[in-house]
Amino acid sequence: MTFFTQIMLSANPNDGEPYLHVMARSSVYNAGVKRAIYCKGQNLPELIDWVSPAGDVVEGRSTKNTRVYVERSKNDSLVSSLVALIIQEAMIEDSGNWTCKAGSLNETIEITVGVKAIISNKYETVEGEEGKSVKFDCVAKGHPAPVVQWYTENDPITNDHKKYIIRVKADNHQLEIKNLTHRDTNEYVCRVTQKALSHFSDKRVQLIVNHKPLLVDENNEVSYSKYKTEEVYAIMNETKNITCSVIANPPPTFRWYRRQNGYDDEVITDSETVLYSEDGNSSVFVLRTLDTSALGEYKCSANNSKGHVSIIYHVSLGNKPNPPDFIELVAKSISDLTFNVTCSTCNMASTEEDMSEDPANLTVLGYSFALVPVQEGFLPDWDAATEFILDIKEYNDTLFTVGPLMNTTTYHARVRTRNAAGFSDWVTITPNPTTDLASRLTISSILFLIYILYPLIK
Structure with a gap:
């Protein structure tokens, strides 16, 4: 039995009634695909023809007509007819x-041929200049014409017309940022959608703005002033790390100065005293307060080709906080430990x-916890501890959750108080706290379950 015969047998019109039906629905095709669309009929007044959107009757295949043509069944007649419209390579x-x-009988379907949008240079990195x-x-x-939308951070x-200008010229949807x-350093996404073709694509542009250094505080708040002063408190005979942070591109050059009588008296160049972050946007001055001569003014300057900023630190003595006097483990999970500390x-x-703001009686800001796993027979290696x-955060809150930690692990733990000047002495937490056992199936338990359940699902 041929495929044409199978299709004819599937029809079940009323006996003797003229019947005509296109065996496809209106559809969207991608350019280049091959399609065969069948039209069947019975008891027809005339033979079936296919008519193109231009109103032309489609002819059979020939040497001049090889892309769009019709094919008829061998037994095509008025009583029973099946004609296929063949599109070898769909075009727009x-x-x-x-x-x-067939005579006065007709049925029409709509065909849409689409071309998926192709975006060149889908990933770009662009540098811009401040201002x-x-x-x-x-x-x-x-085709159909895609819908194009620019996004940043999914917005x-x-x-x-002030900050963002979008211009559409032919197929180009250009975004200008003025x-x-x-703040404009970010990834920008051009999202292209052709809903009819269920096609989605995008282009991603990473913008890097070259700009002058801007001072950043410990809360990542940006200051737009070129100069700033800050009070710093230190504890005698202890080390104080003073961090100078900026955002800048290109990364800045940092210089530290010891100031005398309001002037930059001395550049500090000791590599063990001045440290730098990996990203190049911060520098740490390690101040060792061995005596009162270490107190006074220090200056950090940050410079790049776009500009410079500086901050002056007034260093004075502050009180060393008292250590906590009550510590209790109140909750634990597989990865966290929660302590009540006062x-x-x-x-x-x-x-x-x-x-x-009294240097002799500074307010407590929080606590520092240090934990290191217990190794039987060994003293705690605090140098390897995680701090x-x-x-x-809340002035009456005394609960502090420490983590993430390893599950089912006993830790040596200690805690100390922290204020603006530094830390108190450590207090050891006893007994040694242990995180909970993780809920997981072992290989043996999985095999046991398979052994039990297999006869029931076989």
Whole structure:
């Protein structure tokens, strides 16, 4: 039995009634695909013809007609007829209404031929200059015409004529960003959608803005001033790390100075005293307060080709906080330990207004925890410990969760108080806390379950 015969037998029109039906629905095809669309009929007034969107009757295959043609069944007749419309390689010009007709009977389907949008240079890195503009191109050719939208951080960018300007010329959807600042450093995404073809594509542009250094505080708040002063408190006979942080591109050059009588008296170059971060955007001055001569003013300057900033640190003595006097393990999980910690002899603020600026009685800011796994027969190796520095977020809160930690592990643990000047002495936490056992199936238990359940599901 041939395929044509199978299709004919599947029809079940009323006996004697004229019947005509296209065996396909209106569809969207990608350019280049091959399709065969069948039209069947019985008891017809005339033989079946296919008519193109241009109104032309489609002829059979010939040497001049090899792409779009019709094929008829060998037993084609008015009583029973089946005609296939063959499209060997779909093109955009094939889009439109195709009609199967026999006499006054006809049925039409709509064919849409689409070309998926192709984006060149899908990944780019672009440098822009502070105060200037930058333009990104997104050329998306396709049919039907794609919908194009620019995004940053998943938020759509709209044309506001001040900061963002979107220009559409032919297939190019160009985004211009004006008056660049450090905040514009980001990834920008041109998202291309052809819903009819279920096609999605995008182009990603990483923008790097070259800008002057900007000072950043410990809360990552940016200061737009070129100069700044800051009070720093140190504890006698201890080390104080003073961190100078900026955001800048290109990365800045840091210099530290010891100031005398309001002048930059001496450049500090000791490699053990001045340290730098891996990203090049911060520098740490390690101040060793061996006596009162270490107190006074220090200056950090950060310079790049776009500008410079500086900050002056006034270093004075502050009080060493008292250690906590109550520590209790109150909760544990497979990865965390929660402690109740208080210091009854410390200066604890009950509100933000109660924060003390008296160097001799600085307010406690939080606690530092150090944990290292217990090794039977060995003393704790505190140099290998992991330190967790936790702030007091609510003034009446005494619960602090430490983690992530390894599950089912016993730790040596200790804690100390922290204020603006530094840390108290360590207090050892006893007994040694242990994280919970992780809930997991072992290989043997999995095999046991398979052994039990297999007869039931076989």
